[in-house]
Amino acid sequence: MIEYKLSDDTWSNEEIEAINRVINSNRFSMGKEVEEYERKFSEKVGSKYAVMSNSGSSANLLAIAALVYSGKLSSGDEVIVPAVSWSTTFFPVAQHNLKLRFVDIDVNTFNIDVSILENAITDRTKAIFSVNLLGNPCEYGKILEVCKKYNLILIEDNCEALGGLYKEKQLGTIGLLGTYSTFYSHHLCTMEGGVTVTDDEELYHYLLSIRAHGWTRNLPSNSKIYAKSNDDFYESFNFIMPGYNLRPIEMEGAIGIEQLKKFDKIIEQRKKNAKYFIERIKDVKYIRPQKEVGDSSWFGFGMLLNDELDIRKQVVEALKKNNIEVRPVVAGNFTKNIAVKYLDYEIYGNLVNADIIHKNGFFVGNHSKDNRKEVDMLIDVLKGILNER
Structure with missing residues (x-):
């Protein structure tokens, strides 16, 4: 594999x-x-x-x-x-x-x-x-x-x-x-x-x-x-x-x-990979990708599970089991980190969406080379978990 x-x-x-x-x-x-x-x-x-x-x-x-x-x-x-x-x-x-x-x-x-x-x-x-x-x-x-x-x-x-x-x-x-x-x-x-x-x-x-x-x-x-x-x-x-x-x-x-010297080629390939990912992720239920604004350079492929499904842990475990590296969406809602007790800060309003990302968000990598095979593997694993629900 x-x-x-x-x-x-x-x-x-x-x-x-x-x-x-x-x-x-x-x-x-x-x-x-x-x-x-x-x-x-x-x-x-x-x-x-x-x-x-x-x-x-x-x-x-x-x-x-x-x-x-x-x-x-x-x-x-x-x-x-x-x-x-x-x-x-x-x-x-x-x-x-x-x-x-x-x-x-x-x-x-x-x-x-x-x-x-x-x-x-x-x-x-x-x-x-x-x-x-x-x-x-x-x-x-x-x-x-x-x-x-x-x-x-x-x-x-x-x-x-x-x-x-x-x-x-x-x-x-x-x-x-x-x-x-x-x-x-x-x-x-x-x-x-x-x-x-x-x-x-x-x-x-x-x-x-x-x-x-x-x-x-x-x-x-x-x-x-x-x-x-x-x-x-x-x-x-x-x-x-x-x-x-x-x-x-x-x-x-x-x-x-x-x-x-490789800058243009790398960015171009990342965008091609992203276009393929966005098309393929449509086959998976209960999940949606990060919405692009402007012209993203696609550091990775961010995703959000349906808020009604409390299954991110199972999804992450399945991805790891299938040799797919996965990470949280950066640090999620950062105000939930213990480190904030050392900071001078205020919160405006409620961080409702940050909490959703914190609970249900994750991302996988994008590459400088064609990674359609890897994306196909990702989609198969996600479909196996989510589409049968």
């Missing part, structure tokens, strides 16, 4: 050769390979600036830190977030003394419910941190309208949606800042890795400094945030803000350069 893995391998000889190139150079810490990858990444997605970090989680941390240190957000400001996402959408907000305001999601798209978004805003709300869950674009027409009306900053957690489009614009480039992940199971793989993009030069300079200890070494001579001296010796260990060490290594940058 074939295995249906959560993700597949996007590497070939080119990535191995890139690693060997770095080994032969004897330069392993962040340098020219990372710089070239950042330049090519920004060109590919259509942003002015890109800053690579050691993970998508770090990319989120950099984005929030840059907004706080630049004065665009201040301690106590509220940031609206969807109730369903990964933990590191939320943690950087709390870690920088901002208040999370959880809003319910749309039960069909799995993204933030834009129909209640405006009502969730208070006089303390300063930003919306949108999440393009499982590759699916949010309804940015409405989100941008709300941001403009209330003068809110838009940040995009696009870690699961590289290559997705909303009205022909790359996801991650719609807000003031956008983030990406290139962890193994994502669209592109650099082992570990993340990218934060922006068109704002000042924020770009904050990102550069915060990524590496808060020092000035990586800032350009004409920096928007600090008047750099000509004394390289002094500027090598000069700290201007509380930063982190979120730097990637040269191998990850070198791999990224090769991965970007």
Whole structure:
């Protein structure tokens, strides 16, 4: 029996050769390979600036830190977030003394419910941190309208949606800042890795400094945030803000350069796989797939069981038994996690749809190669459980 893995391998000889190139150079810490990858990444997605970090989680941390240190957000400001996402959408907000305001999601798209978004805003709300869950674009027409009306900053957690489009614009480039992940199971793989993009030069300079200890070494001579001296010796260990060490290594940058060459082909294949999945899932009773908004890049195939059937455990066990890897829809309703006791947060209204996802949602992987055989296997297993009821 074939295995249906959560993700597949996007590497070939080119990535191995890139690693060997770095080994032969004897330069392993962040340098020219990372710089070239950042330049090519920004060109590919259509942003002015890109800053690579050691993970998508770090990319989120950099984005929030840059907004706080630049004065665009201040301690106590509220940031609206969807109730369903990964933990590191939320943690950087709390870690920088901002208040999370959880809003319910749309039960069909799995993204933030834009129909209640405006009502969730208070006089303390300063930003919306949108999440393009499982590759699916949010309804940015409405989100941008709300941001403009209330003068809110838009940040995009696009870690699961590289290559997705909303009205022909790359996801991650719609807000003031956008983030990406290139962890193994994502669209592109650099082992570990993340990218934060922006068109704002000042924020770009904050990102550069915060990524590496808060020092000035990586800032350009004409920096928007600090008047750099000509004394390289002094500027090598000069700290201007509380930063982190979120730097990637040269191998990850070198791999990224090769991965970007495959970008279009990978996204195209994922969309083909999704089209096949959407057609086949129609054969299964009591289940519906995530509804696409815009042009999803299909991180995975999200599904929701009929709320009247309390059988997700049986479904998950059957999938595992048949060598099909399966996961919850990210963290489900995140406010049900014990970790929230450490966060400053409020909940707007009731998280009814997030609870439904928490109880009845799951997803399986999508691949960079044709996975119709795996999808057929999935459909057969699901039909065996659900269609006989």
